Amino acid sequence: MMKSTELPPYAQAMGMEFAGTDNGSPLIAMDFAERAMGRPGFLHGGAIGGLLEMAGFTALEAELERQGADVRIKPINISVEYLRGGLPERIYARGEVVRAGRRVANVRIDAWQSDRERPVASCWMNFQLSPKKT
């Protein structure tokens, strides 16, 4: 898995970036570009999903680093609620680790644009945690 200071190639290609931290979790942001557009004038649901996942991953990595846990993490599943159309402007996402146990971690993630009180999408993700192979 990538370090929590560096986003993987897909995220970089999509223009995702760290935009600081918020209550211990990294903020992930993405500027609008043609490569993120779905129906005309709106962000693609998959691009929003990809951003949510990146915020989930990085939030969990930050939490595991705090705990000093050196483990591999793999996504088990994700369930996205699309709340509003994503506008052609900058979008943010932040994950909240609800629980990081020995084998499984549960993370909630929200994405918003100009108004944080009006989220664009919300999701939960479950991750499998396993010891790193040496």
Place this chain on the structure above:
Amino acid sequence: MDQSEANENAFERFSRDNSFDPSAWSERMNFGGHSGFIGMRYHQHGDNWIELGFDWRDDLVGDPETGVLASGPIISLLDNATSMSVWTRTGQFRPQVTLDLRIDYTRAAAPRKPIVARAECYQLRRSMAFVRGIAHDGDPADPVAHAAGIFMLVEGQEWAK
């Protein structure tokens, strides 16, 4: 005319059409935008199902150590395939938005292999369409992901800008 204007005109044309041609739609819609970036392609379709795919690419990778794809492009592919399965079933394009989409990652996709999604619309209501699908990297019997979702039908005016 820029790409988004060209898309709008195409959407208007598709909205007026009495039939939905998944192959023509894909050719037109996967040229630009996010689907174009991922490199999605139409494979085949039936009465209520459709198959789309994209090739492995190093800028779609989620884990540089292993070359395993990020799950983002797989969400995008399943979003498109499940969405198009609705129009494949109704035989007509109708504006709709994703209400929710759940994806179970049953295993990691093999590095460098193309990904194929097969999706079906298994139930249709007046304002909602229920969909499900799988994504695989060569063997449909051993999927990398399972998806289930719901699309809401919306008015054309609010659908695209």
